[in-house]
Amino acid sequence: xxxxxxxxxxxxxxxxHGYAIMQNVEALSKGTVTIAPGTLYGILENFTKxxxxxxxxxxxxxxxxxxxxxxxxxxxxxxYDRMRNLxxxxxxxxxxxxxx
Amino acid sequence: MNEPCPYIKIRKFxxxxxxxxxxxxxxxxxxxxxxxxxxxxxxxxxxxxxEKRRYRIDYRVFKNQNxxxxxxxxxWDSGWNLVSGGKERGNQYFYSTxxxxxxxxxxxxxxxxxxxxxxxxxTLAMTLLICLPYLSIWWTDIWRFSLSPYQxxxxxxxxxxxxxxxxxTFMELAVPLFLQYSLCICMVLMFLLCIxxxxxxxxxxxxxxxxxx
Numbered sequence: 001x002x003x004x005x006x007x008x009x010x011x012x013x014x015x016x017h018g019y020a021i022m023q024n025v026e027a028l029s030k031g032t033v034t035i036a037p038g039t040l041y042g043i044l045e046n047f048t049k050x051x052x053x054x055x056x057x058x059x060x061x062x063x064x065x066x067x068x069x070x071x072x073x074x075x076x077x078x079x080y081d082r083m084r085n086l087x088x089x090x091x092x093x094x095x096x097x098x099x100x
Numbered sequence: 101m102n103e104p105c106p107y108i109k110i111r112k113f114x115x116x117x118x119x120x121x122x123x124x125x126x127x128x129x130x131x132x133x134x135x136x137x138x139x140x141x142x143x144x145x146x147x148x149x150x151e152k153r154r155y156r157i158d159y160r161v162f163k164n165q166n167x168x169x170x171x172x173x174x175x176w177d178s179g180w181n182l183v184s185g186g187k188e189r190g191n192q193y194f195y196s197t198x199x200x201x202x203x204x205x206x207x208x209x210x211x212x213x214x215x216x217x218x219x220x221x222x223t224l225a226m227t228l229l230i231c232l233p234y235l236s237i238w239w240t241d242i243w244r245f246s247l248s249p250y251q252x253x254x255x256x257x258x259x260x261x262x263x264x265x266x267x268x269t270f271m272e273l274a275v276p277l278f279l280q281y282s283l284c285i286c287m288v289l290m291f292l293l294c295i296x297x298x299x300x301x302x303x304x305x306x307x308x309x310x311x312x313x
Contacts, residue, residue: 004208035207036211037180039211040174
């Protein structure tokens with residue numbers, strides 16, 4: 001999963017529509033990660049197809065609101081565990097390296 | 101303001117989306133802003149807008165109007181207004197007035213690859229869709245593929261006929277011949293376009309892999 005996709009999935013742990021996701025990702029990453037609308041639309045389509053998120057309905061009839069599914073939560077947890085594992089290994093490696 | 105605004109219509113055909121975007125942005129720099137795009141490749145421009153515009157093009161087709169409205173609203177929220185497009189049109193033209201040099205509707209290479217893949221898939225689907233009516237009208241004449249035009253002419257015995265019968269037989273020969281060859285040419289061109297789009301998609305995909313996105 002790419003960094004951008006991970007941010008999107010993380011945002012959708014709360015119900016959200018497209019533009020709110022874009023703003024949320026920018027806030028979470030402190031401005032370092034921005035998503036353009038064409039890219040975001042593609043990510044939301046793919047996630048829906050893979051059953052990671054589900055369409056809840058529309059707010060004010062024009063903006064679709066999505067939320068993460070239980071299966072999506074599992075995938076998110078797996079990604080988190082994978083990254084945490086990498087960080088732990090890297091902690092040991094870089095601590096050892098910086099001591100020299 | 102009673103003066104009519106000057107507008108021009110230009111007919112152009114693009115295969116590369118990047119070239120099309122660059123052309124629209126160059127026109128805008130000279131003061132001509134895009135008003136509308138017709139299905140047959142006619143671009144209508146209007147002169148004299150004071151704001152500067154940056155144009156980007158997406159390729160996407162939608163099943164219903166709700167999906168299309170959600171899509172255009174997302175772009176509108178992020179500052180991209182729809183100039184021309186529709187749920188079945190394919191090419192969706194957007195402009196932004198608040199932009200930087202690198203402003204784009206895509207933020208990574210993979211989504212650019214996906215755009216070309218969508219083009220390839222839809223062009224393929226359209227090719228097959230066009231072939232079906234052709235074939236359903238024409239399937240009784242399929243045997244003509246095994247004969248050259250000259251042989252078909254001999255079989256029709258056109259030279260033995262006169263007057264109204266001649267005209268009749270001529271039409272029965274000419275129309276299937278025309279369908280046969282125009283269909284083949286169309287199909288070849290469409291397949292070439294599909295292959296081109298698929299190749300471009302691979303190029304962007306490789307770029308995405310290299311950047312490890």
